[in-house]
Amino acid sequence: MTNEIPTRNEVDLDIHSPEYRDGTVAVEAEVRSKCPVAWTKHYDGHWVVTSHHGVGAGLRDRDRYSAAKTLDENGRLTGGVTIPTAETYRALPNESDPPEWDHYRKLVSRPFSPQSVEKLVPLIEKYTTEVIDHMIELGEADFVMQVGSPVTALITLDVIGLPLGDWRFYAERIHQTFTGMPGDGSSEAGIPGIHKRLSETITERRANPGKGLLDDLIASEIEGEPVTDDVIKDLLYDILIGGFDTTAGLLAASLKYLAGKTEVQKRLLEDDDFLRTATEEFLRWVSPAVGLAKTATQDIELEGQTIPAGDRIWFMYRAANWDPEEFENPETPDLERTPNRHYAFGAGIHRCLGSNLARAVFQTVLRQFLTRVPDYEVQEDQLQNYAYAATNAGFAYFPIKYTPGKRLSEHPIFETL
Numbered sequence: 392m393t394n395e396i397p398t399r400n401e402v403d404l405d406i407h408s409p410e411y412r413d414g415t416v417a418v419e420a421e422v423r424s425k426c427p428v429a430w431t432k433h434y435d436g437h438w439v440v441t442s443h444h445g446v447g448a449g450l451r452d453r454d455r456y457s458a459a460k461t462l463d464e465n466g467r468l469t470g471g472v473t474i475p476t477a478e479t480y481r482a483l484p485n486e487s488d489p490p491e492w493d494h495y496r497k498l499v500s501r502p503f504s505p506q507s508v509e510k511l512v513p514l515i516e517k518y519t520t521e522v523i524d525h526m527i528e529l530g531e532a533d534f535v536m537q538v539g540s541p542v543t544a545l546i547t548l549d550v551i552g553l554p555l556g557d558w559r560f561y562a563e564r565i566h567q568t569f570t571g572m573p574g575d576g577s578s579e580a581g582i583p584g585i586h587k588r589l590s591e592t593i594t595e596r597r598a599n600p601g602k603g604l605l606d607d608l609i610a611s612e613i614e615g616e617p618v619t620d621d622v623i624k625d626l627l628y629d630i631l632i633g634g635f636d637t638t639a640g641l642l643a644a645s646l647k648y649l650a651g652k653t654e655v656q657k658r659l660l661e662d663d664d665f666l667r668t669a670t671e672e673f674l675r676w677v678s679p680a681v682g683l684a685k686t687a688t689q690d691i692e693l694e695g696q697t698i699p700a701g702d703r704i705w706f707m708y709r710a711a712n713w714d715p716e717e718f719e720n721p722e723t724p725d726l727e728r729t730p731n732r733h734y735a736f737g738a739g740i741h742r743c744l745g746s747n748l749a750r751a752v753f754q755t756v757l758r759q760f761l762t763r764v765p766d767y768e769v770q771e772d773q774l775q776n777y778a779y780a781a782t783n784a785g786f787a788y789f790p791i792k793y794t795p796g797k798r799l800s801e802h803p804i805f806e807t808l
């Protein structure tokens with residue numbers, strides 16, 4: 392009898408290398424065409440999953456992987472959703488497994504349900520108007536940090552019940568995590584500050600209750616025990632880090648595509664169905680969340696490969712969203728594409744909590760912006776992509792120029808904060 396050693400397909404992909412950052416979709420296409428599930432030696436070795444089928448099937452197999460962070464035999468933090476493991480912070484529910492995940496997800500779900508988000512639309516409209524008011528007279532702006540990020544930040548802080556005046560504190564630090572490279576000291580520099588500010592606000596709110604998700608969490612219990620401040624902090628952190636730059640990046644990349652396409656812009660403003668299919672296509676094509684990790688807890692059979700228990704797996708959402716097996720001409724946006732089974736929001740139990748909010752903010756900002764700033768021009772020669780391209784696709788800097796317009800409100804929000 393012979394003991395067959397399973398063959399392991401290998402690729403040489405360093406997800407934090409300049410070659411990947413500068414080549415992104417071409418590198419992903421090459422890896423996917425060689426082998427949709429492959430091993431790479433970098434960062435102590437991990438698997439990469441690039442096919443639409445592999446990403447979907449793998450992420451839906453909730454019993455065979457873990458997203459949690461644990462201590463190894465040497466007392467080192469391992470696991471979690473980043474490679475290498477981010478040792479300074481934890482995001483919940485993203486970095487937890489059932490049964491804890493079920494409790495955490497339930498605690499934060501209600502304000503982000505389709506029904507709750509529908510009720511938020513007038514407020515999203517109001518914040519959008521006031522944020523655009525603040526830049527419309529200038530004639531030039533950085534769209535990401537002056538429009539996309541602040542609208543998402545304000546509505547998110549409002550829902551949580553965090554002080555709106557803190558929007559810039561959080562938004563700048565979150566932006567910084569994606570504009571720097573891991574290991575160069577900048578990409579995680581702002582995160583301890585976010586956790587510290589969240590902890591201080593939670594302590595303060597225990598003494599002086601307010602109204603919002605934060606206060607609901609303070610009043611909540613998990614199996615008869617009050618939710619700890621640390622868990623509340625990690626839950627709020629996940630909501631903040633998950634939403635701001637992803638939504639802003641989606642908007643910016645869509646506006647880059649739409650610049651000068653006046654007929655398409657007109658149709659987006661007039662046709663709700665077209666806006667809906669276009670939203671899904673921009674999500675697929677842009678894929679603001681590029682990839683995240685899990686750890687196999689049992690052997691996993693995926694695309695003919697066996698991923699042994701204990702191995703780390705990098706699921707690549709964008710590579711799945713550009714898989715020609717699933718999407719015809721994936722590199723070309725087709726704003727009427729149906730069906731459109733993209734994984735921009737992930738899949739399985741960790742599928743994005745904020746997908747309804749992200750879509751509502753995207754559609755509201757897109758329509759108001761196209762209406763009020765119709766002749767915007769993207770300063771392509773000055774555009775800066777994120778340096779940290781492994782997890783997120785977005786812009787460090789997205790300068791635009793336009794004919795100055797008129798404010799619509801007397802005191803736009805930033806003058807009142």
Ligand code: HEM
Nearest residue numbers: 484485629633634637638679680736737741743744745749
């Ligand atoms: C276009 C915008 C967005 C994109 C592309 C996006 C993408 C994703 C993806 C791919 C995941 C799955 C992560 C995994 O597999 O581990 C995820 C999870 C998550 N997202 Fe989003 N997201 C967006 C907006 C938001 C917003 C606005 C919020 C704020 C509510 C948010 C909060 C979260 C949270 C809390 C999770 C973790 C859910 C869990 O583990 O149960 N996201 N998101």
